Amino acid sequence: MLFHLSRPSRTVRATRAERAFDRASDAAAAATSGSPVVGALSFAPGSPDALYVPGDLALHEPVSTAAAPIAPVRLVRSVPSPADHRRRVAAVVDRIAAGEADKVVVARAIDLVADGELDVEDLVRCFTAGSPEGNAFAVDLSAAGGRQLGAALVGSSPESLVRKVGDRVLCRPYAGSAPRSSDPEVDRRNGQALVDSGKDHREHRYVVDHIAAALAPITRDLQVPDEPVLIGTGEMWHLASPIEGVLVENDVSALDLALLLHPTPAICGTPTEAARTIIDEVEGPRGFYAGAVGWCDAAGDGEWMVSIRCVEVAADRRSLRAWSGGGIVVDSDPAAELAETTAKFATVLRALGAPGVLADESVVRSGDISPVS
Numbered sequence: 001m002l003f004h005l006s007r008p009s010r011t012v013r014a015t016r017a018e019r020a021f022d023r024a025s026d027a028a029a030a031a032t033s034g035s036p037v038v039g040a041l042s043f044a045p046g047s048p049d050a051l052y053v054p055g056d057l058a059l060h061e062p063v064s065t066a067a068a069p070i071a072p073v074r075l076v077r078s079v080p081s082p083a084d085h086r087r088r089v090a091a092v093v094d095r096i097a098a099g100e101a102d103k104v105v106v107a108r109a110i111d112l113v114a115d116g117e118l119d120v121e122d123l124v125r126c127f128t129a130g131s132p133e134g135n136a137f138a139v140d141l142s143a144a145g146g147r148q149l150g151a152a153l154v155g156s157s158p159e160s161l162v163r164k165v166g167d168r169v170l171c172r173p174y175a176g177s178a179p180r181s182s183d184p185e186v187d188r189r190n191g192q193a194l195v196d197s198g199k200d201h202r203e204h205r206y207v208v209d210h211i212a213a214a215l216a217p218i219t220r221d222l223q224v225p226d227e228p229v230l231i232g233t234g235e236m237w238h239l240a241s242p243i244e245g246v247l248v249e250n251d252v253s254a255l256d257l258a259l260l261l262h263p264t265p266a267i268c269g270t271p272t273e274a275a276r277t278i279i280d281e282v283e284g285p286r287g288f289y290a291g292a293v294g295w296c297d298a299a300g301d302g303e304w305m306v307s308i309r310c311v312e313v314a315a316d317r318r319s320l321r322a323w324s325g326g327g328i329v330v331d332s333d334p335a336a337e338l339a340e341t342t343a344k345f346a347t348v349l350r351a352l353g354a355p356g357v358l359a360d361e362s363v364v365r366s367g368d369i370s371p372v373s
């Protein structure tokens with residue numbers, strides 16, 4: 001499989017690449033000249049992307065899917081250790097207090113290993129079945145320089161970076177989080193606490209303002225809600241803001257719009273450059289986590305999702321790296337931020353049939369970040 005994106009309203013697939021690009025600007029030029037494009041943008045400018053002109057882009061009605069049986073998955077290490085993640089968050093809070101940035105999204109990773117080879121189609125089935133909204137994606141990363149043939153990014157992101165339908169542009173940023181609970185009363189309270197949290201509303205507003213500022217020059221009738229709404233995934237509550245406008249000139253593709261908006265403060269921070277510098281210093285390379293995954297058709301219409309709640313599958317199809325991050329502002333609490341990343345990992349871990357592997361996380365070996373290959 002080259003590309004798969006399941007969304008509540010449809011599934012988009014491609015199996016064959018006619019051209020491959022490791023630079024988004026080349027793929028964007030192909031889209032401008034009328035080629036469909038699918039694939040993944042990396043988090044950082046200059047790191048390789050994995051984009052394709054597909055030979056067989058196909059849009060289907062969504063189908064309900066049962067999880068496929070997959071080989072058991074174990075935790076190898078946390079990158080960094082949970083204690084080090086707390087320390088990183090505390091250090092970033094200090095840097096924000098010192099005026100270096102307003103918001104920085106700090107992430108951590110876990111490395112996992114499967115007892116047998118994993119099939120990407122099976123993983124897509126597991127992610128789709130695990131998502132009440134039917135969200136799932138998979139992208140072949142072979143086009144990205146340095147990655148061996150067969151590496152893939154697979155996940156279930158709830159967050160649409162941008163959708164383009166004719167001259168309409170729609171964004172649905174998510175920022176601000178609380179965990180779901182199987183106890184209905186605790187679940188309701190968690191959601192209400194998020195709605196009442198000034199810290200989470202501030203975290204959220206940075207994202208809305210970034211998107212509104214980027215779209216204002218190229219759209220008319222831009223609708224930006226004053227207040228976010230509460231949205232539930234299977235594992236998390238989030239604050240979300242539906243933003244919509246009409247393109248003044250309909251001469252850009254959905255990929256152009258994704259490149260205009262990426263990286264939003266949902267996965268990077270505010271100001272963008274200051275946040276990116278801090279992320280680079282405290283985390284190291286993120287690869288495809290916190291990039292974007294999506295497609296556009298020959299007319300330039302399509303959708304790009306923020307690549308969160310995902311796992312990078314190495315070419316051996318047994319080694320996996322999953323990521324999880326959270327927005328840090330001046331009043332963020334390091335222990336709560338660690339707990340938030342653990343809660344967000346549940347999307348990936350449930351899909352992999354390993355919901356409990358982080359229970360003994362603090363005793364597994366920690367290590368330095370190194371890209372999976």
Ligand SMILES: C=C(O[C@H]1C=CC=C(C(=O)O)[C@@H]1O)C(=O)O
Nearest residue numbers: 175176177266308324325326327
């Ligand atoms: C960065 C992630 O989530 C983003 C999306 C929703 C809520 C977020 C938050 O509350 O920090 C993050 O901005 C992630 O899942 O790794």
